[in-house]
Amino acid sequence: SQELEQSPQSLIVQEGKNLTINCTSSKTLYGLYWYKQKYGEGLIFLMMLQKGGEEKSHEKITAKLDEKKQQSSLHITASQPSHAGIYLCGAENYNQGGKLIFGQGTELSVKP
Amino acid sequence: SQTIHQWPATLVQPVGSPLSLECTVEGTSNPNLYWYRQAAGRGLQLLFYSVGIGQISSEVPQNLSASRPQDRQFILSSKKLLLSDSGFYLCAWRKRGKTDEQYFGPGTRLTVT
Numbered sequence: 001s002q003e004l005e006q007s008p009q010s011l012i013v014q015e016g017k018n019l020t021i022n023c024t025s026s027k028t029l030y031g032l033y034w035y036k037q038k039y040g041e042g043l044i045f046l047m048m049l050q051k052g053g054e055e056k057s058h059e060k061i062t063a064k065l066d067e068k069k070q071q072s073s074l075h076i077t078a079s080q081p082s083h084a085g086i087y088l089c090g091a092e093n094y095n096q097g098g099k100l101i102f103g104q105g106t107e108l109s110v111k112p
Numbered sequence: 113s114q115t116i117h118q119w120p121a122t123l124v125q126p127v128g129s130p131l132s133l134e135c136t137v138e139g140t141s142n143p144n145l146y147w148y149r150q151a152a153g154r155g156l157q158l159l160f161y162s163v164g165i166g167q168i169s170s171e172v173p174q175n176l177s178a179s180r181p182q183d184r185q186f187i188l189s190s191k192k193l194l195l196s197d198s199g200f201y202l203c204a205w206r207k208r209g210k211t212d213e214q215y216f217g218p219g220t221r222l223t224v225t
Contacts, residue, residue, distance in 0.1 A: 033214060042118075042202060043156075043216040088156065090214075097163060098144050098206040098214050099171070102156040 002027045004091055006103035013079050014111050021074045021106045023089035029069045033090040033100060043088065046074075084110045114139035118203050118217040126225055131176075131190040133220050135203030138184065143205040145186040146214075147178055150200040162186060163208070198224045
């Protein structure tokens with residue numbers, strides 16, 4: 001079965017610094033989703049990548065999918081306290097109608 | 113615009129009691145619907161998904177069940193709760209035929225005592 005591994009598991013950065021979170025799949029990805037979650041709340045959709053080499057940006061957050069479609073990275077530029085939360089990657093390994101498996105998440109803290 | 117609601121927001125139930133969690137979607141029709149559970153440790157696990165009224169697929173064998181009595185309503189149920197059923201239950205939807213977006217509800221925090 002497919003597995004997703006996120007790294008790091010937790011991250012503390014100073015406000016204004018850049019950071020990167022990685023998501024690695026054991027199988028080729030059909031689609032890779034990035035979500036953000038505040039404690040005790042639902043998941044906020046950030047973006048979805050599907051094509052090898054694809055890159056998308058939303059405000060100061062950029063996500064990339066590698067050419068082999070087995071790894072994605074999420075990069076935050078000039079981090080702010082509002083970026084704090086848990087970042088989760090979710091994946092389909094082929095077109096399964098939206099059935100996602102998730103990584104364990106990366107907990108991001110931003111120190112002012 | 114589309115919105116997704118979950119009810120209740122929090123629930124404390126004794127072991128052996130029944131469960132009914134509701135998820136409703138507004139602003140779209142014929143969506144794919146999903147139930148996930150997030151246990152301690154942050155990972156999410158897909159429990160059920162539905163591509164239409166009355167069509168339910170179970171991903172993990174357990175004492176939970178799901179039903180879709182209406183196009184935009186998805187219900188998660190149990191006849192007898194176990195301690196291990198505690199967790200954060202999230203409903204999600206995706207527009208049929210679209211592959212680029214999947215949205216989650218606010219979640220229901222279930223504590224089984």
